[in-house]
Amino acid sequence: xxxALALTLVATSCKKDKDNxxxxxxxxxxxxxxxxxVINEVPISLNENYILGSDTISFSTFKYYVSNVQFxxxxxSVWSEPNSYHLIDLSNExxxxxxxxxxxxxxxxxxxxxxxxxxxxxxxxxxxxALSVANSMFWSWNSGYIFIKMEGMNxxxxxxxxxxxxGGFSGPxxxxxxxxxxxxxxxxxxxxxxxxxxxxxxxAGELFTNGINVSSNSMIHMPGAAASDFADQFSGxxxxxxxxx
Amino acid sequence: xxIKFFWTGLILSLFIxxxxxxxxxxxxxxxxxxxxxxxxxxxxxxWERWGRLLFYDKGLSRxxxxxxxxxxxxxxxxxxxxxxxxxxxxxxxxTRNSPAIFNVAWNTSFxxxxxxxxxxxxxxxxxxxxxxxxxxxxxxxxxxxxNANYQDYLFLAKNGESxxxxxxxxxxxxxxxxxxxxxxxxxxxxxxxxxxxxxxNQGYILFRKYCNSCHMEPxxxxxxxxxxxxxFEVADPGRFLITGDSQDYGKFKVPxxxxxxxxxxxxxxxxxxxxxxxxSNYLKLGEVIFSDDTDLQGLYAMTPxxxxxIIEFLKTLDDYHVLSNPNYAEPR
Numbered sequence: 368x369x370x371a372l373a374l375t376l377v378a379t380s381c382k383k384d385k386d387n388x389x390x391x392x393x394x395x396x397x398x399x400x401x402x403x404x405v406i407n408e409v410p411i412s413l414n415e416n417y418i419l420g421s422d423t424i425s426f427s428t429f430k431y432y433v434s435n436v437q438f439x440x441x442x443x444s445v446w447s448e449p450n451s452y453h454l455i456d457l458s459n460e461x462x463x464x465x466x467x468x469x470x471x472x473x474x475x476x477x478x479x480x481x482x483x484x485x486x487x488x489x490x491x492x493x494x495x496x497a498l499s500v501a502n503s504m505f506w507s508w509n510s511g512y513i514f515i516k517m518e519g520m521n522x523x524x525x526x527x528x529x530x531x532x533x534g535g536f537s538g539p540x541x542x543x544x545x546x547x548x549x550x551x552x553x554x555x556x557x558x559x560x561x562x563x564x565x566x567x568x569x570x571a572g573e574l575f576t577n578g579i580n581v582s583s584n585s586m587i588h589m590p591g592a593a594a595s596d597f598a599d600q601f602s603g604x605x606x607x608x609x610x611x612x
Numbered sequence: 613x614x615i616k617f618f619w620t621g622l623i624l625s626l627f628i629x630x631x632x633x634x635x636x637x638x639x640x641x642x643x644x645x646x647x648x649x650x651x652x653x654x655x656x657x658x659w660e661r662w663g664r665l666l667f668y669d670k671g672l673s674r675x676x677x678x679x680x681x682x683x684x685x686x687x688x689x690x691x692x693x694x695x696x697x698x699x700x701x702x703x704x705x706x707t708r709n710s711p712a713i714f715n716v717a718w719n720t721s722f723x724x725x726x727x728x729x730x731x732x733x734x735x736x737x738x739x740x741x742x743x744x745x746x747x748x749x750x751x752x753x754x755x756x757x758x759n760a761n762y763q764d765y766l767f768l769a770k771n772g773e774s775x776x777x778x779x780x781x782x783x784x785x786x787x788x789x790x791x792x793x794x795x796x797x798x799x800x801x802x803x804x805x806x807x808x809x810x811x812x813n814q815g816y817i818l819f820r821k822y823c824n825s826c827h828m829e830p831x832x833x834x835x836x837x838x839x840x841x842x843x844f845e846v847a848d849p850g851r852f853l854i855t856g857d858s859q860d861y862g863k864f865k866v867p868x869x870x871x872x873x874x875x876x877x878x879x880x881x882x883x884x885x886x887x888x889x890x891x892s893n894y895l896k897l898g899e900v901i902f903s904d905d906t907d908l909q910g911l912y913a914m915t916p917x918x919x920x921x922i923i924e925f926l927k928t929l930d931d932y933h934v935l936s937n938p939n940y941a942e943p944r
Contacts, residue, residue: 492732493781495770500736501750501777507736509854510729540856591856 394472396557398438399564400465402455403608404429406572413457419521419575426519426571430456430504431601432497432512434488435481435545436467441474441554452484452497454504475555478565482602483514483543486536509589511536514543515601521575524585531579533597535590542594544602556612566608574604638933640794642802642830646717648731648789655768656786660939662765663787666780668942671755673745675701680738680784683710686940689871689931690714690791696882704743707848709882712875714934715868717789720835724864724880727854732778732785749777756780791940793870797928802830808928815925818918825907826866832929833868840894842902848880870929887926891919 403410406417406424416423433455436448448467456462488494489511504513515533535542548567555563575581578600587593639646650656666672667680683698684690690713692698698710708724722728728737738744739752747755756762757774768783769775800806808816820829828834837851843862851860864880872878877885884890893901898912934940 490729492730492785493778495776495778499749499777500733500781501748501753503748503750505733505736505749507728507733507740508723509727510733589856 394559395469396472396559397562398467398470398555398557399562400436400467400478401564401566402433402463402465403566403568404457404463405568405570411457411571417572419572422522422581424519424521424571424575426457426517428458428516428518429571430454430458431482431515432484432504433465433480433482434484435479436465437479438467438470438475438555438557439477439479441476445479446471446475450496452488452494454497454502456502470557472558473556475550475557477547477549479545479547481543481545482598482605483534484512484536485543486541488512489536506532506534506589511590514598521581521585523582525582526585529581529585530588531586531597532588533594533601535594539592540590540595542590542598544598546602546605548605548607550607550610553610554612555610561612563610563612565610568606568608569601570604570606574600578604638792638794640799640803642799643794644718644830646789647720648717648785650786650789658765658768659783659786660790662762662768663783663785663790664939665761665943666756666784667787669759671759672739672747672752673701674747674751677701678745680735681942683738683744684713686937686942687874687935688712689793689874689934690940691875694876696877698744700741700744701746706741706743708880709877711867712871713788714791714793714871715831715833716791718831718833721865725851725854726835726837726865731789732781734788735781735784752780753777791934793931793934795933796870796931799830799931801928808925811921811924812928813925815921815923816928818914818922819925822911822914822918823869823922825910827869831868832870834866836866837863838866838905838907839863840897840901840903840905840908843904850880869926871931871934872926873930874935887923891923895919 405411406419409417411417411426411429413426413429416425431454433453434451436451436453438446440446448470453465454462455465484498488498493500498512504516505511506513511534513532513534515531517529517531519529520527521529533542550565555565557563579597584593587597650659653659667684670676670679670682672679678701683692683700685693688694692710696709697705697707699705711724716722716731716734719731722731722734723737728734736749739747740749753775762775765783766772766775769779797806797808797812801808826834826836826838837860839846839850839862841862846862849861851863851865852858854860872887876887877883878887878890884893894911895914895916897903897908
């Protein structure tokens with residue numbers, strides 16, 4: 368018992384020394400960002416049917432990349448998460464809750480993120496982590512990441528199904544979308560003793576009601592005008608919901 | 613004591629010479645620097661060795677029937693065995709001629725349509741294509757991690773315990789970029805170690821007149837996409853499938869002209885079986901065969917005797933060392 372206490376003391380004192388050496392550690396905290404995927408305010412689960420006007424829709428695959436997360440502080444300065452690549456996959460519940468570590472202490476009034484993967488990582492060979500090609504989010508025949516992959520069934524599609532593989536990182540086919548999300552009157556207060564949580568909502572009901580017309584185009588599987596338009600619509604239905612400190 | 617020292621020295625020097633032999637990169641002075649290299653990586657040789665095992669691993673096809681080496685055979689300059697279109701698993705045929713894998717570290721893009729932008733992501737296409745090896749990349753990762761032969765190389769993995777897809781791809785890229793072909797007669801002539809015969813020299817001069825604007829020395833390839841036919845009569849849209857630009861319809865990457873004696877048949881469709889056939893088609897340019905590539909108009913003037921001399925020159929680009937280099941061979 369006393370040995371354990373001694374060890375704890377040693378460990379604590381070491382930690383403290385380290386903290387004193389490094390201002391960043393003591394003056395930084397974590398932030399959680401939760402992505403909520405909804406239809407008519409109902410959270411989406413894979414392979415469940417949802418009513419959409421006179422149609423029904425279900426998703427067998429729903430995954431997308433979020434990268435280059437930035438927080439904008441009250442004074443206008445910007446903090447960028449290093450090596451910021453996240454794959455959100457509805458088949459893996461934990462993936463919709465991002466943990467952003469070592470955010471400098473301070474008050475933040477908004478954030479920015481990229482839907483997709485920046486062009487550099489599309490041309491730099493085999494990547495790891497969230498960008499591993501084992502995640503089935505990379506086109507083998509026309510190199511580049513699939514930024515958004517949505518597959519499922521929709522009653523308004525000609526064959527009842529839809530397949531959207533959205534990507535493209537260059538020229539007019541660029542489907543990378545940068546999204547700014549203002550926190551409105553809310554302020555995200557980052558410190559070492561609290562983990563604020565930002566809630567973002569992706570309204571798939573809106574996407575398939577006013578954005579994507581499944582009956583006219585139920586398949587996109589390469590970069591191009593249709594993919595770019597999809598990216599616009601997808602980015603448009605992502606919004607800031609609320610945050611708590 | 614002296615004898616013991618002698619033996620130790622002999623064994624040591626043999627070991628060093630073997631080791632040096634494997635490590636040596638044979639890039640002569642007339643060749644520009646490679647675009648991809650693991651120089652500077654202390655484990656370069658180990659990446660190459662592991663990559664070689666992966667290249668010849670049939671376990672990386674769905675039914676464990678074929679490896680990369682099945683359609684990229686050393687004896688054929690790492691092209692397929694004289695077939696127009698290669699056979700993947702279940703006897704399925706591909707749609708384009710298997711490209712020869714040598715000097716690929718100088719490539720800016722990969723495949724006939726140039727759709728692949730980096731040597732490390734190149735293997736994903738054959739590994740996952742349903743008519744080639746037909747695995748998912750996560751299957752590839754599982755199979756590699758289950759293979760006891762690869763445990764010796766686990767120190768190359770970032771976590772030291774299991775391989776990631778990126779590591780498998782890096783190893784394959786390391787091995788492929790190691791396969792270089794610069795020991796042809798042409799290379800010996802360029803470095804002053806040999807001389808062309810009179811007819812080869814005439815062919816060389818003609819080559820520079822008619823061919824070099826696309827198949828550029830000293831690699832005899834280029835990063836460009838061209839068509840030597842009426843583009844819209846070509847069944848395969850080629851580069852158009854990648855760019856969506858109608859200007860690219862029916863265009864394909866300009867392939868290397870090195871090692872042509874081993875890498876037949878020719879063209880993206882593998883439909884031209886000999887150099888005579890290729891050259892006789894070029895002789896018909898402007899009369900029977902049409903191309904809107906204005907650079908090819910220079911070829912309208914080529915005569916049959918000039919064509920024969922060019923073929924004699926092209927044979928000086930054959931490099932038999934590629935076929936026999938033990939570092940490239942299937943491990944036995």
